Amino acid sequence: MEKSAQSTGVDFVHAVKEACLAAAITFGVLLPLIGFETVSNIDNKLVLHTRWGLLFTIVAIVGVGRLLMALVIAPRLAQRRIRPVAATAPSWLLLIGRWFAPFAIGFAIVYPVLAMGLTGFSGALKWVDNFGIQILIYVMLGWGLNIVVGLAGLLDLGYVAFYAVGAYSYALLAKNFGFSFWILLPLAGILSSFWGILLGFPVLRLRGDYLAIVTLAFGEIIRMVLINYVDLTNGYAGIGGIPRPSFFGLPFTADDDGFAAVFGLPFTPVYRTLFLYYLILALAFLTAFVTVRLRRLPVGRAWEALREDEIACRSLGINTTNTKLTAFAIGAMFGGFAGSFFAARQGFISPESFTFLESATVLSIVVLGGMGSQVGVAIAAILFIGGTEIMRDLDFLKQIFGPSFDPTQYRMLLFGFGMVIIMVFRPRGLISTREPSIFLKERKAISSDLVKEGHG
Amino acid sequence: MAGRGDILLNVEHLTMRFGGLVAVDNLSWHARQGDITALIGPNGAGKTTVFNCITGFYKPTEGRISLRHGDATVWDELDSLTERGKRHITTANGSLFQLERMPDFLVTQKARVARTFQNIRLFAGMTLLENLLVAQHNSLMVQSGYTLLGVLGFPSYRRAESAAVDRAREWLNRVGLIDRADDPAGDLPYGAQRRLEIARAMCTDPVLLCLDEPAAGLNARESAELNELLLSIRDQYGLSILLIEHDMSVVMEISDHVIVLDYGVKISDGTPEEIRNDPKVIAAYLGVDDEDVEKVEAEVGL
Numbered sequence: 001m002e003k004s005a006q007s008t009g010v011d012f013v014h015a016v017k018e019a020c021l022a023a024a025i026t027f028g029v030l031l032p033l034i035g036f037e038t039v040s041n042i043d044n045k046l047v048l049h050t051r052w053g054l055l056f057t058i059v060a061i062v063g064v065g066r067l068l069m070a071l072v073i074a075p076r077l078a079q080r081r082i083r084p085v086a087a088t089a090p091s092w093l094l095l096i097g098r099w100f101a102p103f104a105i106g107f108a109i110v111y112p113v114l115a116m117g118l119t120g121f122s123g124a125l126k127w128v129d130n131f132g133i134q135i136l137i138y139v140m141l142g143w144g145l146n147i148v149v150g151l152a153g154l155l156d157l158g159y160v161a162f163y164a165v166g167a168y169s170y171a172l173l174a175k176n177f178g179f180s181f182w183i184l185l186p187l188a189g190i191l192s193s194f195w196g197i198l199l200g201f202p203v204l205r206l207r208g209d210y211l212a213i214v215t216l217a218f219g220e221i222i223r224m225v226l227i228n229y230v231d232l233t234n235g236y237a238g239i240g241g242i243p244r245p246s247f248f249g250l251p252f253t254a255d256d257d258g259f260a261a262v263f264g265l266p267f268t269p270v271y272r273t274l275f276l277y278y279l280i281l282a283l284a285f286l287t288a289f290v291t292v293r294l295r296r297l298p299v300g301r302a303w304e305a306l307r308e309d310e311i312a313c314r315s316l317g318i319n320t321t322n323t324k325l326t327a328f329a330i331g332a333m334f335g336g337f338a339g340s341f342f343a344a345r346q347g348f349i350s351p352e353s354f355t356f357l358e359s360a361t362v363l364s365i366v367v368l369g370g371m372g373s374q375v376g377v378a379i380a381a382i383l384f385i386g387g388t389e390i391m392r393d394l395d396f397l398k399q400i401f402g403p404s405f406d407p408t409q410y411r412m413l414l415f416g417f418g419m420v421i422i423m424v425f426r427p428r429g430l431i432s433t434r435e436p437s438i439f440l441k442e443r444k445a446i447s448s449d450l451v452k453e454g455h456g
Numbered sequence: 457m458a459g460r461g462d463i464l465l466n467v468e469h470l471t472m473r474f475g476g477l478v479a480v481d482n483l484s485w486h487a488r489q490g491d492i493t494a495l496i497g498p499n500g501a502g503k504t505t506v507f508n509c510i511t512g513f514y515k516p517t518e519g520r521i522s523l524r525h526g527d528a529t530v531w532d533e534l535d536s537l538t539e540r541g542k543r544h545i546t547t548a549n550g551s552l553f554q555l556e557r558m559p560d561f562l563v564t565q566k567a568r569v570a571r572t573f574q575n576i577r578l579f580a581g582m583t584l585l586e587n588l589l590v591a592q593h594n595s596l597m598v599q600s601g602y603t604l605l606g607v608l609g610f611p612s613y614r615r616a617e618s619a620a621v622d623r624a625r626e627w628l629n630r631v632g633l634i635d636r637a638d639d640p641a642g643d644l645p646y647g648a649q650r651r652l653e654i655a656r657a658m659c660t661d662p663v664l665l666c667l668d669e670p671a672a673g674l675n676a677r678e679s680a681e682l683n684e685l686l687l688s689i690r691d692q693y694g695l696s697i698l699l700i701e702h703d704m705s706v707v708m709e710i711s712d713h714v715i716v717l718d719y720g721v722k723i724s725d726g727t728p729e730e731i732r733n734d735p736k737v738i739a740a741y742l743g744v745d746d747e748d749v750e751k752v753e754a755e756v757g758l
Binding site: 290293294296297298299301302304305308309311312313314315316317318319320326434436437438439440441442443444446447450451452 | 511513560561562563564565570571572573577578579580581582583585586589590591592593594596597600603606607609613617621625637638639640642643656657660
């Protein structure tokens with residue numbers, strides 16, 4: 001009895017020490033950041049203000065938080081760890097797992113109708129365009145990159161290059177030669193996969209960090225070419241007036257031979273948005289369908305085997321060069337499809353849309369979703385892109401934090417925070433288990449401890 | 457078809473240098489069809505280097521490594537193959553391969569030499585069944601129309617896949633792992649991983665199976681089971697096996713022919729019985745000069 005009381009006493013002292021240390025560190029770090037503020041006064045001179053109140057509030061929050069963590073939360077977590085973990089997931093979780101994909105597909109199909117029912121005909125435009133289409137583009141890019149990074153285990157930091165090749169292929173060929181969207185969509189895919197192979201050849205010998213650096217450089221090279229080859233690409237100014245896709249020859253315009261007039265409907269821009277939504281939905285489904293099929297084909301199994309152990313692959317007679325090239329080419333092809341859709345939807349493209357940040361976003365979606373998992377990547381894309389869009393209109397926060405508060409400025413901060421949280425609690429992504437591609441008796445998910453991440 | 461006893465693999469004047477280090481020095485030997493040939497020697501003798509040269513993972517500095525499919529008469533073509541600078545030659549009676557000219561994956565794909573590794577290299581995150589299907593990659597790749605027909609869902613691929621699954625099932629049965637077919641390979645105990653690696657190599661449909669220390673880390677019962685498995689592979693499939701092994705109970709019991717290496721040089725070559733009594737071999741293993749063998753033997757009580 002006495003002993004346990006003594007040990008809690010020691011724990012308390014220890015916790016207070018830790019809390020003081022955390023508070024001191026916070027004070028040291030935030031003193032220059034929050035404690036002082038430069039403000040220009042009426043004479044337009046900079047004067048130094050101090051914000052002791054705010055600073056000490058934050059320091060106190062951190063100190064008390066650390067104390068609570070050490071005294072209350074940590075013992076509970078430790079206790080939970082001792083308790084045996086159930087061998088199988090609870091049945092309700094399995095049920096959700098089984099029905100999630102069909103439900104999500106159904107929801108994606110009826111989503112525009114729901115949006116129109118809830119927010120009206122023109123109010124739906126924002127929800128379908130900014131949310132639906134934007135998210136689906138990234139879902140598709142995520143699934144495309146997932147082939148390269150998640151399945152084949154090749155870290156590609158320049159995926160946006162293929163997106164750019166697809167977009168510029170469509171824009172240039174449609175503007176200069178007047179080809180239709182439906183001819184250029186596959187063509188953009190082919191051109192992108194050609195560039196994927198071109199990138200693949202020199203980097204095949206590289207592994208890990210070296211591969212990542214070269215692919216990063218490749219993405220930048222493509223962007224630099226787009227900026228500097230002004231005769232072809234119009235440089236920074238970009239390409240405008242890109243022809244929009246038509247509904248099997250019927251353009252979405254207010255003309256007499258436009259879509260609305262032919263079907264006897266009043267003209268609104270919503271039809272085009274709906275058409276684009278279902279187009280990108282179909283393209284995303286195509287990507288998912290092909291990827292699911294590929295995983296069950298020898299080439300897909302070879303990709304995963306390559307991620308697990310390249311030397312063993314070679315000892316089994318697998319041509320690892322070709323296998324890597326197909327992964328690059330097919331991943332790039334889907335990037336190209338997404339790119340040409342992007343160009344057709346925007347009507348205007350410039351190198352600004354194809355910065356490294358885009359590659360990083362798509363890669364984060366793949367990593368956060370869980371490498372190799374289709375459902376995980378889709379959820380991560382919804383969280384990531386949907387989150388960005390939602391944070392554009394959090395105007396109600398102004399009522400709390402005052403009119404000078406701009407929520408969009410905190411977007412990246414919140415993102416970073418979210419990513420750290422996910423990586424702490426689910427280091428291998430939201431869905432980290434691997435589904436076997438084939439089974440004899442029973443499909444068992446494979447724990448992420450055994451699945452390798454690939455080494456480039 | 458040529459019968460048992462004809463030369464299958466011929467290694468001539470094999471030399472492998474790593475910078476200044478000579479790992480294998482002017483080594484010549486051959487393995488006969490249907491034999492279990494063991495390559496033994498103290499640590500660092502160059503056994504694994506020889507293996508890596510045969511399976512294409514290393515390109516030898518000098519020497520010729522040739523393998524025959526079909527009739528033994530194709531050996532007559534060997535010199536003309538070497539002169540023409542080609543990788544392989546096919547005649548009406550069979551084919552000849554010059555392995556040192558082929559990259560690693562072609563050695564398995566075309567010359568049908570399969571191998572396992574000293575430190576097991578399974579696809580740990582894939583199930584046992586998937587491991588064995590990856591081994592049948594090349595035939596399935598053709599059947600899936602190089603992916604194109606497979607993506608479009610042609611039935612020919614489905615048939616080929618179910619045949620591949622049957623083959624995998626047969627091998628899982630042979631190595632006694634059929635009950636764990638849907639478990640990840642990384643979850644298996646060590647001995648079972650060794651057996652699975654052999655089964656995976658066998659699924660590539662080889663003519664020569666190269667095993668790098670298959671009994672390492674196995675207990676007495678497991679290595680007895682391994683002996684049985686290797687003998688059944690030899691007898692039922694008429695397969696030739698090349699073996700690196702330290703476990704003398706395995707080597708002496710099952711091998712038909714033993715080659716002893718020391719410091720990259722062949723010091724003895726013969727039947728297990730001959731090797732057992734060769735003073736040079738004993739000297740190499742005891743780490744002493746030939747003349748001192750008797751003295752040392754007396755000391756350790758042999």
